[in-house]
Amino acid sequence: MSSTAILGAWIAVFLTLGIFSYLYKDNPFYKTAEHLFVGVSAGYWTSIFFWTQIQPNLFGRLWPSSEFVTDSFWYKIYNILSYFSTSVFPAGGIDKGHDMHLIYLVPFALGVMMLLSLIPKINWFARWGIAYTVGMAAGLRAYGYLNSNVIGQIKGTAASFADPNLPFFSLTAPSIFNSIVILVGTITGLLYFYFSKEHKGLLGKVSKVGIYFLMISFGASFGFAVMGRISLLIGRFVDLIKYSGSEYLNATLWVLVVMLIILGYDAFKGGGKDTPVSEDAA
Amino acid sequence: MDGFKEFILKIGKVDRRWIFLVLAIVVFIPILTPIGMPIRATVTTKVVYDAIENLPPNSKVLVSIEYSPSTKPENHPMAISILRHLFKNDHKVFVTCLWPDGQFMAQDALKQVAVEEYGKVYGEDYVFLGFRPGNEAVVKGIVSNIRKLYTVDVYQTKIEEIPLMDGINNFSDFAFLFSASAGYPGTVEWVQYAADPTGVPMSSGVTSIQVNEVMPYVQSGQMKGVLAGMPGAAEYEALIGQKGSATSGMDAQSIAHLVIVLFIILGNAAFFIERKRSRKY
Numbered sequence: 034m035s036s037t038a039i040l041g042a043w044i045a046v047f048l049t050l051g052i053f054s055y056l057y058k059d060n061p062f063y064k065t066a067e068h069l070f071v072g073v074s075a076g077y078w079t080s081i082f083f084w085t086q087i088q089p090n091l092f093g094r095l096w097p098s099s100e101f102v103t104d105s106f107w108y109k110i111y112n113i114l115s116y117f118s119t120s121v122f123p124a125g126g127i128d129k130g131h132d133m134h135l136i137y138l139v140p141f142a143l144g145v146m147m148l149l150s151l152i153p154k155i156n157w158f159a160r161w162g163i164a165y166t167v168g169m170a171a172g173l174r175a176y177g178y179l180n181s182n183v184i185g186q187i188k189g190t191a192a193s194f195a196d197p198n199l200p201f202f203s204l205t206a207p208s209i210f211n212s213i214v215i216l217v218g219t220i221t222g223l224l225y226f227y228f229s230k231e232h233k234g235l236l237g238k239v240s241k242v243g244i245y246f247l248m249i250s251f252g253a254s255f256g257f258a259v260m261g262r263i264s265l266l267i268g269r270f271v272d273l274i275k276y277s278g279s280e281y282l283n284a285t286l287w288v289l290v291v292m293l294i295i296l297g298y299d300a301f302k303g304g305g306k307d308t309p310v311s312e313d314a315a
Numbered sequence: 316m317d318g319f320k321e322f323i324l325k326i327g328k329v330d331r332r333w334i335f336l337v338l339a340i341v342v343f344i345p346i347l348t349p350i351g352m353p354i355r356a357t358v359t360t361k362v363v364y365d366a367i368e369n370l371p372p373n374s375k376v377l378v379s380i381e382y383s384p385s386t387k388p389e390n391h392p393m394a395i396s397i398l399r400h401l402f403k404n405d406h407k408v409f410v411t412c413l414w415p416d417g418q419f420m421a422q423d424a425l426k427q428v429a430v431e432e433y434g435k436v437y438g439e440d441y442v443f444l445g446f447r448p449g450n451e452a453v454v455k456g457i458v459s460n461i462r463k464l465y466t467v468d469v470y471q472t473k474i475e476e477i478p479l480m481d482g483i484n485n486f487s488d489f490a491f492l493f494s495a496s497a498g499y500p501g502t503v504e505w506v507q508y509a510a511d512p513t514g515v516p517m518s519s520g521v522t523s524i525q526v527n528e529v530m531p532y533v534q535s536g537q538m539k540g541v542l543a544g545m546p547g548a549a550e551y552e553a554l555i556g557q558k559g560s561a562t563s564g565m566d567a568q569s570i571a572h573l574v575i576v577l578f579i580i581l582g583n584a585a586f587f588i589e590r591k592r593s594r595k596y
Contacts (some may be wrong), residue, residue: 078415085447090447090464090466185511189502189535260546261386261522265389267564267568270342271346274346
C-alpha cells in the first residue's frame, strides 16, 4: 500500500467521522470537515470549469493555433498574454481543434461583466450577463418542459377506453383503471392549488381528494429519500470498515478513539453546553 | 396497559442521538455479517436490462455520468453493471459527464470494467469524452453537433484522431443512451433535450430521491425503465450475474428500513397518546 493511499484513507476517515460527529453536537471536528469541503469544492470546480471550457473552448476559439500569425495584431495580444502564463496561452496558439470564431468575444465580454459585480461602482454591468443567462435558460427550458413534461406526458398516459386490448386493471402496464387514477389525481391535485374560489362545497371535497393524492406522493418521496440516505450511510460504513484494516494502519480505529477521547473530555469539562445538536441535524 | 403507554411515551421522548446510534448499529452489523436476503428484479429494472440485451452487436451507446462521490454507493454500482453488460455484449461505448466530479467516477468505472475486466482498447472499443460545463446546453450541443462541443477527449486527443469517433456527429448517431444521474443536470435534461426530440431510446439509473421525479417518464414510455437507487443497482447486478457492492449493501438497507418503520410507528403512537391525554385534562 502506497503512503499516498494510506494518507488518503486517514483523511477520508477523519472527514467522515468529523461530519458524523455533528450528530452528537456541533464541534471543531465537524467545523474543520465542513470548511474543508466547501473550500476544496469551490477550488476544484473553478479549476475544472477553467480547464474544460474557458481555456479550450473560449480561448481556443479566439486564438487557435491553426490560424496563428505572429505579426498580426490579434496574435500580438496573445503573445502578451502568453508572457504571463504559457500553460494557459502556449506558444503558437491554442491547439484544441478549433477554427477562429471572434463571435466568442461576446460571451467572453459577458463573463467579464459578471465578474464586475465584485466592484460596487460598476456592478450594474453584471446584470447584462445575468439577463443573458436567465433569458437563454428560460427559453431553453420552456421548450423542454412543454415538449416532455406536458405533451409527452399527455401522449404517454392518454388511453383509448374503446381499445379492446387495454385491460381494465393492471398493476404495472397501462390499463383503464390506471388512466382513471391519473386523470382524477391530476385534476384534483390541480384544483387544490386553485385559490380564486373558497374551498367549500364541491370544490372543497374535490380539493380534499387532491390533498390525499399529494400526501401519497409526498409519502413515496419521503420513503425514497430515507432509502437514499441509508444507501449513503452504508457507503460510508463500507469505507470505514475497509480503512480499519492493518494495511491502512487501522485508520478508522485510531481516529475514532482520538475523537471520542477529545469529545468525551470536552463533555466531562462541560464544554459546549450552549451548542446542542441542531433541531434539523437529521 | 398503562405501563405499555408509559413505555411508548418514554420512547417518544428519547434523545434523538440514541436513535442515531441504534440506526448506526443496525446498518453496521449486516455489513459485517451479511444475511443474504433474496433480490428479485422489478419490472423497471428488467426493462433496462432487456433494452440493452436487445441492442444489435456493435451498437454505439452513449453513457453519461452525472454523479459525484457523494452518491457513489447508489450510482457507481449501476454504472459498473451497465458497463459490464455493454462490454460483455461487444457494444461501443462513449462516455460523457455533465458533472465535473463525474469525470473521476467515470474514469474509475472504465478502469475497472473496460481495462481490467474486459481488456478493451481505448479509441476502438470505447471513448472517454469527459466533462463540459453548461448543463442542458451541453445536452443540446451533443444533440446538434457533438464535434463542435468535444474537439478533444479527456486525454486531450483530437476527436478526428480517434477511430471510434468516425461517423459520430450528433446524438442521433447513437443507438442508445444510459444516464447515471444524481440530480441536475441529468436524466430529466437528457429526456427533455435529447431522447424526446430525437427518438433515440434511453434508460437511466438514478438516486432513490430522484425516482419519483423520473418515474412518470418511464410510465409514459419516454424512458425505457429505470434503476431506482441501490436496490435497482442490486437488481441489475443479479440480472447480469455479477454481484457487487449494491448487493452486499441490501441486507443493511432492508434491516435499517424495518427499524425506521418501527421508530415511525412508535413516534406516532407516542404523539397520539400524548394528544389524547392533553385533551382529557
